[in-house]
Amino acid sequence: xxxxxxxxxxxxxxxxxxxxxxxxxxxxxxxxxxxxxxxxxxxxxxxxxxxxxxxxxxxxxxxxxxxxxxxxxxxxxxxxxxxxxxxxxxxxx
Numbered sequence: 867x868x869x870x871x872x873x874x875x876x877x878x879x880x881x882x883x884x885x886x887x888x889x890x891x892x893x894x895x896x897x898x899x900x901x902x903x904x905x906x907x908x909x910x911x912x913x914x915x916x917x918x919x920x921x922x923x924x925x926x927x928x929x930x931x932x933x934x935x936x937x938x939x940x941x942x943x944x945x946x947x948x949x950x951x952x953x954x955x956x957x958x959x
Contacts, residue, residue: 905946917950 870878879890904911905919910917925940 880909913951915951915953917948917954920949921945922947 876887876890876894879885879894881886882953883890885893901911901913901919910918911920921944923944927940929940930936931938931939932950
C-alpha cells in the first residue's frame with residue numbers, strides 16, 4: 867500500500883500554499899495537538915469538510931478468548947472515533 871508520506875504531504879502543501887515546509891509542518895502539528903486537546907476537553911473536534919473526532923464511552927461486555935474459547939469480561943473504556951464528513955465521502959467515491 868503506497869500512501870502519501872508526511873514528507874510528501876508537507877512538500878505538496880508547501881507548493882500549493884507558498885509557505886515553507888517548516889511553516890506547514892508547524893501548522894499541521896498545531897492542528898493535531900488542537901484536535902487532541904479539544905476532543906479530550908469537549909468530546910468532539912470538527913474539521914469542516916473533512917470530518918470529526920468524537921470521544922465515545924464503550925460499555926463493559928463479555929467476550930471470548932480466541933485461543934481457548936473461555937468467556938472473559940471486557941472492561942468499559944473510552945475510545946476516539948473519526949466520522950468522515952458527507953462532503954469528503956462524496957469527493958472520494
